[in-house]
Amino acid sequence: MNKxxxxxxxxxxxxxxxxxxxxxxxxxxxxxxxxRMMTGQRPQDVYFVTAQRVAV
Known part of the structure; x- marks a missing residue:
């Protein structure tokens, strides 16, 4: 878990x-x-979404 x-x-x-x-x-x-081209999302959302995806 910790690893x-x-x-x-x-x-x-x-x-x-x-x-x-x-x-x-x-x-x-x-x-x-x-x-925007890579993700179809507003730039300020991308970093949050990336952090969410990593955290899941």
């Missing part, structure tokens, strides 16, 4: 770090557009 929580946390940290790298590479507008 699986550890794994989930590391996955979340990696996805956050990846998002930070994307943020550095793209302007805000193009990043928001990219997120």
């Amino acid at each position: 699986s929580r550890q794994i989930r946390n590391s996955v979340l940290v990696r996805s956050i770090a990846r998002g930070r790298r994307i943020k550095e590479q793209l302007s805000d507008d193009s990043r928001d557009w990219l997120i």
Whole structure:
């Protein structure tokens, strides 16, 4: 149980770090557009949804 929580946390940290790298590479507008294209959702919802999916 504890190990699986550890794994989930590391996955979340990696996805956050990846998002930070994307943020550095793209302007805000193009990043928001990219997120919308990939997920069909508003950008501010994506990070919440990602955290939810990891936590499940």
